[in-house]
Amino acid sequence: MDGAHPSREVCFWAQIARTVSRFSWPPIDGVDPIWTGRGFDLAGRPCSVLDYEAGESGWSDELTRFHEDAAGAGTHPIDVASRRHARAALRRHLRADDGTLVLLEAGCSSGFLLRELVRDWPGSLIIGSDYIPDPLYRLANRMPGLPLLRFDLVKCPLPSASVDAAVLLNVLEHIEDDRGAIEQVARVLKPSGVAVIEVPAGPGLYDAYDKYLHHYRRYRLRDVARLLERAGLRVAERSHLGFLIYPAFMLVKWRNRRLLDAPEDVQRAVVERGKPFLGICVGMQLMATRGVEYGIHAGLDWIQGDVVRIEPGPAHLKIPHMGWNELVDLKPHPLLAGIAARDHAYFVHSFQLKAARPETVLALTDYGGPITAAVGRDNLAGTQFHPEKSQATGLRLIANFLRWKP
Numbered sequence: 001m002d003g004a005h006p007s008r009e010v011c012f013w014a015q016i017a018r019t020v021s022r023f024s025w026p027p028i029d030g031v032d033p034i035w036t037g038r039g040f041d042l043a044g045r046p047c048s049v050l051d052y053e054a055g056e057s058g059w060s061d062e063l064t065r066f067h068e069d070a071a072g073a074g075t076h077p078i079d080v081a082s083r084r085h086a087r088a089a090l091r092r093h094l095r096a097d098d099g100t101l102v103l104l105e106a107g108c109s110s111g112f113l114l115r116e117l118v119r120d121w122p123g124s125l126i127i128g129s130d131y132i133p134d135p136l137y138r139l140a141n142r143m144p145g146l147p148l149l150r151f152d153l154v155k156c157p158l159p160s161a162s163v164d165a166a167v168l169l170n171v172l173e174h175i176e177d178d179r180g181a182i183e184q185v186a187r188v189l190k191p192s193g194v195a196v197i198e199v200p201a202g203p204g205l206y207d208a209y210d211k212y213l214h215h216y217r218r219y220r221l222r223d224v225a226r227l228l229e230r231a232g233l234r235v236a237e238r239s240h241l242g243f244l245i246y247p248a249f250m251l252v253k254w255r256n257r258r259l260l261d262a263p264e265d266v267q268r269a270v271v272e273r274g275k276p277f278l279g280i281c282v283g284m285q286l287m288a289t290r291g292v293e294y295g296i297h298a299g300l301d302w303i304q305g306d307v308v309r310i311e312p313g314p315a316h317l318k319i320p321h322m323g324w325n326e327l328v329d330l331k332p333h334p335l336l337a338g339i340a341a342r343d344h345a346y347f348v349h350s351f352q353l354k355a356a357r358p359e360t361v362l363a364l365t366d367y368g369g370p371i372t373a374a375v376g377r378d379n380l381a382g383t384q385f386h387p388e389k390s391q392a393t394g395l396r397l398i399a400n401f402l403r404w405k406p
Helices: 006-020 061-071 077-093 112-120 133-142 178-188 208-212 221-230 243-257 264-272 391-403
Strands: 040-042 045-047 102-106 125-130 148-150 163-169 189-198 277-280 288-291 303-309 321-326 344-349 351-355 361-366 370-377 380-383
Touching (some): 077 112, 077 163, 077 189, 102 112, 112 125, 112 163, 125 133, 133 148, 178 221, 189 221, 321 361
Parallel strands (some): 102 125, 277 380
Antiparallel strands (some): 040 045, 303 351, 321 344, 361 370
16 A cells, blocks of 8 residues: 555555455466465466456457546546445445455456555455456556456356455446346355445447447446346345436437447547536536535535535525526636526526636626526536526527537
8 A cells, every 4th residue: 555654554464364365266277376465376376366267358458548547547526436435335234343354346447446445444355356457467566465356257256155245336337248247246245245336327328438438238227226136136225326417418428329320430539538528506516626515525626616505695585596597797608609698597506606716607697696607617517507497598508518529
């Protein structure tokens, strides 16, 4: 662990080594692997990754680099939220009284979640696995104290009932036989084990980005639940991560669907450049640095500022601010083309975004004082009002968004 105190690091890896020694590692070519604390020993041959010959894949180092760049070294807000959601689910459903749990992350990629699991569950056995070899070997150099395995999840070599928890974040969509993969997850889980599974939603939103990243499909929530139940798993929780920014995301996906039949080089150019983003209402508020609604909560920090409650002021205006109101102080921006000062938009909100940088505020409205109505920078934009409820103004903004090429 980077920056760890040396004595703490030795103790930390010692705890893991004790747990690892009790795990039954699947043999390779008839040889039983032995964990050394910094890798494996295969009949006297050192091995940093146990490779169970997953076969060839359409994935490549180039796609891995693209994915890592897009994730911003693990700091992309959506990826951070995804990992946070998974870790919270594990804390709710697992008990580590004796510190000997076995946690498997399938599709561990660059190891961002693995590092956090190590901190969350000290002394437990954290196993990373993936189908792609190169990221695993790079990860082995950075985290030599963690067991790493390469295998095809549909042919998972791990023993039955050997894992307390399995985490699959955006993995199933990459597997053609997703039912077979889930059946293997169910097999390796202990009777009291849990699985945390995240998949991309909306089959109708499959676009050039999905195709470029070798996604076989997108999912409906009920279809995922049915897939899990058929494998003998019981669905304990279900949720929609990112639901509040879904309307804007949906518009982008619909636009990109038109590229599915375009030449590969055109699809790649669209996918790899900055994609337009539009947050609507609470979706815009999530773009802020933090919010203070029922506690202090970190936002995506795409637009610097805080989300605070609207004050009624001396006019004793009703909260929430609900209904039609005028847009004022509009700044030139492609999303606002054709929208004039005093045009009306429809609002429903009790909190407002107080931007720290005035240049990110694209429009205001007045409700006992100035209130941010729209924000934007680079390829990001957000509206406090609802374009889908704002008639001519909203239709104009949505049309502008679909044409926007930041």
